[in-house]
Amino acid sequence: MGAVIAGWLTLGRAAAAAQNTSLTTVPVNATGLTPDLGRYPFSLPALPYAADALEPALDAQTMALHHSKHHAAYVANLNKALESAPAFQHLEVTELIMRLSEVPANVQEAVRNSAGGHHNHSLFWTGLTPKSLNRVPEPGGLLGAQLRGQFGSLDAFRQALSAAALGRFGSGWAWLVLERTGRLRVMTTPNQDSPLAAGVYPLLGLDVWEHAYYLHYQNRRADYVQAFWTVVNWPEVERRYALALRLAAG
Known part of the structure; x- marks a missing residue:
């Protein structure tokens, strides 16, 4: 080993x-790669399985904290950033990521981190599955x-x-x-x-x-x-x- x-x-x-x-803005259509994450105000999607469902690989305490604290913080911070950017509140998360250069400079870094964190984690959760669901x-x-x-x-x-x-x-x-x-x-x-x-x-x-x-x-x-x-x-x-x-x- x-x-x-x-x-x-x-x-x-x-x-x-x-x-x-490095971060660039390139127009790609990403609709459907994750479940629908909605628009502002964004909400934390539920885990698609119980927090202990991936044990022993990923323990329940880590999963619960990772989802309910860390992922939730990205969602909350994204909503907070968009409060002062109403012209961008109609965009999906993927559109915010790909149109980042258009976002006001005073919230651009917050949107970069929080929209990315929200989308990345949504991909992460659904990219995993418990053994009980006939994992291949x-x-x-x-x-x-x-x-x-x-x-x-x-x-x-x-x-x-x-x-x-x-x-x-x-x-x-x-x-x-x-x-x-x-x-x-x-x-x-x-x-x-x-x-x-x-x-x-x-x-x-x-x-x-x-x-x-x-x-x-x-x-x-x-x-x-x-x-x-x-x-x-x-x-x-x-x-x-x-x-x-x-x-x-x-």
């Missing part, structure tokens, strides 16, 4: 340097075939995303995304930046902020990353992939 983690860390440092993205162990269909074709094997893909997650310095996310060319890619984003801002479609996100795992795993991020793979909701990721292909095609 130690050799595997060391390999992930080496790959991760290279991945973080190569895959990190790996992606199938077209997504599985494309991952094998582009990464060489499903194990190689998992290693690439794991390496990116371990190499993400500080707080942020590791992602599987679809480019508008139709190509799959692993990337990372800092803080709560969204892949949508880089003009790509997020299919699977792994939260590597310490609040996502520290209560249970402490400083063992590698153990958390390994456990993550046991609760991925592959049918949902496959649905997002099929939708993103259609959206990318226009």
